[in-house]
Amino acid sequence: MYLQRLKLASYIKYGSDVCRSVKSTAMLRRCVRRGLSMQPEYSAFNKNMPHTLKLQNGEKIESTFSKAEMSGRISKLRKLMETENINGVLFTSYHNVNYYSDYMYCNFGRPYGLVVTQDKVVTISAKVNGAYPWRKTVGDNIIYTDWHRDNYYRAVYQELGEIKGKVGCEFDHINLDSFKKLQTALPASTVVDIGHSAMYLRTVKSNEEIALIKEGARIADIGGGAIIEALAEGVGEHEIALHAVQTMVKEIAKSRPNIALQDTWSWFQSGHFNSENCHNPVTSRKVKKGDICVMNCFPMMAGYYSALERNVFLDHVSDDHLRVWEANCKVFETGKELIKPGAKCKDVAHGMNEVYKSYDLLQYRSFGYGHSFGVLSHYYGREAALEFREDIDTVLEPNMVMSLEPMIALPETHPAAGGYREHDVIVVTEDGSETITHFPYGPEHMVIKK
Structure with missing residues (x-):
């Protein structure tokens, strides 16, 4: 019991941006149980390094498709979101991230994503990719770093954390561990499936x-x-x-x-x-x-x-x-x-x-x-x-x-x-x-x- 309290105290002292938004100790315990990493920083050096950042190096790359084509895809998706009462979307699959942003990520063991709301389109990429995702994305880009565990979900929170109501994701793509972390990162939201509906839009x-x-x-x-x-x-x-x-x-x-x-x-x-x-x-x-x-x-x-x-x-x-x-x-x-x-x-x-x-x-x-x-x-x-x-x-x-x-x-x-x-x-x-x-x-x- 003492070790559990000590562990929880370290979470409170060094907790992530996500859990700092959670006011009660009970909710913090739920965050920990759900599996989102809230461990203390590994060193003073790590503690001072950024969780997320923006990097715009060079100029935007010519898109594969016209602006009208890409905006038309997003417009159809937003109409679907309205119909299903979904306030924000996090796509994680190669096909949907690429379809709506023109960015084809290289996974290599790291998660990637695309956030779509009624007023923004943002890819989430790892810092190992540098500024290329920003140059390639039809929209904006946010980078998460490796300095702290689960920084990807901090980026998700940064882009979707204020949303109350439904957030759509692809149930046929994310695994159970990722789903639990997503729920933790978005405590004010209800995570629902949009993968099946989005598939029909692509057919x-x-x-x-x-x-x-x-x-x-x-x-x-x-x-x-x-x-x-x-x-x-x-x-x-x-x-x-x-x-x-x-x-x-x-x-x-x-x-x-x-x-x-x-x-x-x-x-x-x-x-x-x-x-x-x-x-x-x-x-x-x-x-x-x-x-x-x-x-x-x-x-x-x-x-x-x-x-x-x-x-x-x-x-x-x-x-x-x-x-x-x-x-x-x-x-x-x-x-x-x-x-x-x-x-x-x-x-x-x-x-x-x-x-x-x-x-x-x-x-x-x-x-x-x-x-x-x-x-x-x-x-x-x-x-x-x-x-x-x-x-x-x-x-x-x-x-x-x-x-x-x-x-x-x-x-x-x-x-x-x-x-x-x-x-x-x-x-x-x-x-x-x-x-x-x-x-x-x-x-x-x-x-x-x-």
Whole structure:
């Protein structure tokens, strides 16, 4: 008991800005129990160092999108906040922070955020990033330091602590520990979920977003050409993938000279084991003639993802593989016919299922038939309400952008063992759909003889 009192006394003596705003000892105890660190300063030096600061070094970087585009996004969010009676928002995910601020953070074990109220837009970043977040953010920026534990939540309090009522956050992104600290940092507020509602705002793309995704699709096609260029017997998967990445990054730099060159990647998966899973990592396995392979090109611009994926065989394809490949291409083509405004995602999935059934291949299907595009990568994003799956009732609308990627994987005991996948990016239009990746596919084009 004595040690507990001594510990509490040290909190009172050296407590954070957050807990200094809490008047009662009982509330302070609750702060401590909830997990927000209120420990004394580690040294006199730390004690005198700032918790948060502003750093404006250089000039603002040209935004990826126009001022009208970015203000339009914030305006729609603020209308949502009014509808749901939410007085402030703290976004923490890559996709929402980037979507509303044009700043793509580098996590590296530290939390980041974006505060939106009816009168401000502010990113919260770690000091390790210097002034870059301010230069990149469409809005303001506040920096938290490492001099004291939980300074991130002091920054949150600084920007949202005066709000009474609801503060929205992303329940599908923050963990339990972070949620408890957020509650502690905002004792006058009720933390509610806004992640699900915000997702729906992102599902319909603006014309500027579609233009950027189309440019990414063009560059993905160039990456596909680079893969075919590098493909040869005895060449390692990693060498083929590296050539595609370098080619795409150079094209992005040429096309968008003011954009950050980060996160573009490629996978090349060869042989029936490596190709069976679309997310299998690149290896140093050397390609052999007759291998079933899957090429994957993913150019990234400003956090926006485009993709091209194709089956490819080197030199020749067996009769068994050819039959399955042709069937998968038929499913691919059927899906394109089904994508149109007014169609439900689940109906597209059911229609493609029927084609697989006719070939007795449905049991080999690997995952849903496609997903929404936009602020997305292999480690962030995903608009779960917009996927071609049997449990998704979402109705397609013009300016939704989705992948179509039917895949089946046959086991090693099957004479056509391996993974089969074709993948295009498709924009829903007023009267149908537009395929914006244009690389050839199927046996007529993708049996590569060298």
